[in-house]
Amino acid sequence: MMDVTAVLNTLLHGNQLKRTPRTGWVQRGVPNAENVAAHSFGVVFAAMVLAQVVEEELDLGRLLAIAALHDLPEALTTDIPTPAWRYLPPGIKTAVE
Template sequence: MILMIEKILLAQTLKRLPRMGWLISGIPNPESVADHSFGVAFISLLLLNKIKEEGVKIDENRVLKMAIIHDIGEALITDIPLRAQKYLDKDAAEDKAVKEIFPEFYELYREYQEGKSLEAQLVKFADKIDMVLQAWQYELSGNKNLEDFWRALEELEKLEIARYFKELLEEVRRLKGDI
């Protein structure tokens, strides 16, 4: 059994772990996985407020917990970039890591991975919005060739929850046009 202090220290490795997709794309000093997780949690909070204004019933507690732990497995397996994932079974490795080290979060993690619940879709939406807006900020700083990251917008439109955030998606697309 892993002690709580060990779990805390392991999770804190996310503060030092750079997001590899940015690093491979030539971004100097990219955000950490923990930076990204904070962004996802904050965006999820904003999206929750918006969707509740629409009268949608959603479990806020599950959303925020999911947002915080959605990348917790990377504390063990690291952030495997998209181009490497086609050669590895990242999902199986991350699944195993979460199940072994953080079993108390496993069901919530699986729910996020499967993306079937409204809560999981909201966090997936927040995850991609955070990434796309980070790409925009990197591009504003003069970094180029980040088109792969912008393709996430196409994935977002496929999510059932996207119907509540059409205006946000339009705003994000406009940002891309302004660069």
């Protein structure tokens, strides 16, 4: 079990996503750029809706957890756009996340 400090640090890191703008939006000069938390909500919402129409049996809890947490590392790394990863050493993205 995590200690209280670790729990609070985890919550604070996750909360940082509300203040982390999506880099692609900023680079393109989009006013009021979406933040990573808003993007993650959109992914969770899409996963919920699409899970209702998929004919296969899904582990909805796992699906929603993955959707909700897929960008959590960006609380520490910021939103590094996909093209930028091409210029970094192989395996660095996995190591950072």
